[in-house]
Amino acid sequence: xxxxxxxxxxxxxxxxxxxxxxxxxxxxxxxxxxxxxxxxxxxxxxxxxxxxxxxxxxxxxxxxxxxxxxxxxxxxxxxxxxxxxxxxxxxxxxxxxxxxxxxxxxxxxxxxxxxxxxxxxxxxxxxxxxxxxxxxxxxxxxxxxxxxxxxxx
Numbered sequence: 001x002x003x004x005x006x007x008x009x010x011x012x013x014x015x016x017x018x019x020x021x022x023x024x025x026x027x028x029x030x031x032x033x034x035x036x037x038x039x040x041x042x043x044x045x046x047x048x049x050x051x052x053x054x055x056x057x058x059x060x061x062x063x064x065x066x067x068x069x070x071x072x073x074x075x076x077x078x079x080x081x082x083x084x085x086x087x088x089x090x091x092x093x094x095x096x097x098x099x100x101x102x103x104x105x106x107x108x109x110x111x112x113x114x115x116x117x118x119x120x121x122x123x124x125x126x127x128x129x130x131x132x133x134x135x136x137x138x139x140x141x142x143x144x145x146x147x148x149x150x151x152x153x
Contacts (some may be wrong), residue, residue, distance in 0.1 A: 001122040003027045006129070024125050067106060080109045 004024040072082030
């Protein structure tokens, strides 16, 4: 389960610029290192640590090459990536040039196994303001007699 906390921010853009707004952000970030990944793969396979590190370095080099060529790469049941270079829309056809191109991006498309895992993430927002409202409603119900019946003594 991922726990979130309520944070207050002042909006910097849009019609509500300068106004306070509230949102949720994770209490802590679960960041897994490359060392953790290598150790996990070594533990679950018959590969050595050196083999796993070499595979990761080679994969990085292949991804760099594919991106430089503007291509796409399918990584099996995990995800596929493709290079995208969007274009600004110009008024006249003669104005379209290399300057019309925006910054290159990498688009990641998760495969079904990972997409299904994303749908199963459990979240919880620790919001003290909602807790107070909830407690207030419970107290109100008890005062109105809508609460549970008292047990006979």
